[in-house]
Each structure stands twice: as C-alpha cells, then as structure tokens.
Amino acid sequence: MIQVGTSGFSYKDWVGPFYPPGTADRTMLEYYATRYDLLELDYTYYTMPAQRTMISMCTRTPEGFTFCIKAHKSMTHEVSDDSAEVKATFARFMDAVAPMIDAGKLGCILVQFPWSFRPSAQNATYVAGLRELLPNVPVTVEFRNTEWVQERTFSLLRRSQLGFCCVDEPRLRGLFPPLTVATSDMAYVRFHGRNAAKWWKHEQPWERYDYLYRREELMEWIPRIRALAEQAERTLVLFNNCHAGQAATNADMLKQMLLG
Numbered sequence: 001m002i003q004v005g006t007s008g009f010s011y012k013d014w015v016g017p018f019y020p021p022g023t024a025d026r027t028m029l030e031y032y033a034t035r036y037d038l039l040e041l042d043y044t045y046y047t048m049p050a051q052r053t054m055i056s057m058c059t060r061t062p063e064g065f066t067f068c069i070k071a072h073k074s075m076t077h078e079v080s081d082d083s084a085e086v087k088a089t090f091a092r093f094m095d096a097v098a099p100m101i102d103a104g105k106l107g108c109i110l111v112q113f114p115w116s117f118r119p120s121a122q123n124a125t126y127v128a129g130l131r132e133l134l135p136n137v138p139v140t141v142e143f144r145n146t147e148w149v150q151e152r153t154f155s156l157l158r159r160s161q162l163g164f165c166c167v168d169e170p171r172l173r174g175l176f177p178p179l180t181v182a183t184s185d186m187a188y189v190r191f192h193g194r195n196a197a198k199w200w201k202h203e204q205p206w207e208r209y210d211y212l213y214r215r216e217e218l219m220e221w222i223p224r225i226r227a228l229a230e231q232a233e234r235t236l237v238l239f240n241n242c243h244a245g246q247a248a249t250n251a252d253m254l255k256q257m258l259l260g
Helices: 025-035 051-059 083-102 121-128 151-159 205-209 215-219 222-231 243-259
Strands: 002-007 038-041 066-070 106-112 139-142 163-168 186-191 234-239
Touching: 002 243, 038 234, 051 083, 066 083, 066 234, 083 106, 106 163, 106 186, 106 234, 121 151, 139 186, 151 163, 186 222, 205 243, 215 243, 222 234, 222 243, 234 243
Parallel strands: 002 038, 002 234, 038 066, 066 106, 106 139, 139 163, 163 186, 186 234
Antiparallel strands: none
C-alpha cells in the first residue's frame, strides 16, 4: 500500500493555492482530510505534543487516516546528557501520542537527526536504543549526514526494527543521495525539494524548502517508490516543500503518476 501526503497542513500561504479562499485555520485539517489520507506532523518537533491535541486531530479525521509524528527536538537535536532525563522525555512524548495509537491512526514516529549527528559508537547506541525508548510503535529514522550511507547503518536499523527514511534533497556534498532502502515493514520517503542555493544559506527556514518539483523529477521516483512497495507492507511518501502550497501540488502530481 502506498500513501501520499504532506509535511504539515496549517499554513496561511496555502489558502488559495490549496485551501479555498476564506478557509479558517480551524477547518484546515478537515479539508485536508478530504484530499489526502496521510499527514506528517512537524510542529511536534518544536512543541512537545499534548494529548488533547492528538485527540482532537483523531476526531476530526475519518477512519483510515494516518498521522506520522516527528520526534521533538529534545529527542534528536538537543538531547540531554542525563539518561534519566532522556527516558523521561521519551515517556512524555509517548504519553502524548497515545490517543493516536489507541485510535489506530499512528503511522510512525519520525526521528530526524541533524547533519551534525555523525556515525560513532555512541550515536549508533543511541539509534539502537530508540526501539526501547519508543516501544510498540513503528519508528522511522532520517539521517542528514551522508557519512551514514553504509551497510552498517542499514544492518543496525534492521536489527533494531527501525525504518529508514529515503530522501530527495539537493545534490550537495555531505547530503544524502536518493537511496531506495527499506529496513522495516514500513518504507518512508520525504521530498525536501532541490533548492541548492538556499539549503545552507537562507534568512528564513522556509527558504530551504521553497521548491516545486517538475514532472520529470518526480518521474525518477516512480520506479523507486514501486520497488519500496514491493519490499514493505506500507510505503509512506511525504512532501516537505511546503512553501506556498507546493507540497500539495507535487503530492497531487505524484498520486496521478502512480496511477499511470
């Protein structure tokens, strides 16, 4: 099964390009769910999620809708040196997303590490420990530093029953190439755009992801996505090029291309 969606949905600059004119923030999720059955929540990286929000999102979306939830920055980018504090943070996160699990709407937890997170014995141990820290839920790991491109990494993920996040991003030195690898029952692909000029040098974070894929660029991924679908039970494809509704435009394009 292949599902396609976007990374986030509550954007004012989507009103017009995606949402009908006059759409209020409070009704965006309901409208989104009429167009897609998959959504990645990125706000949870910046703000620790709360149960009440998860419950609200579950009740406002139909049966069969899937949420993928990005791990909070204290779990990936600002990790405490105190192991007890780390366990408490993960426990708090798991408690918050429990309503999603109970509703059967949790696709996976996306754990995205920064570019500065390089391969080492300590970091490999931390990655392997994600299975214990996030028990009984699918977990997908996204690496940013290309030094993780080695069979040892994929073996580590398979042993730990963790998924690997395939990415499309600028072809810059140090960034991940467009690999097609599945290390668990769930395959995952994130399209970040190919704005090489703004990837490292930008004034606002959204500039990095300001990119609209051309049809021929997406076509490169059609055989890759189908190959992933043959390896995994579920294949989730998310567009993170969210500026001005470009993610939704490309998600629609890809959905149509996969039908062809």
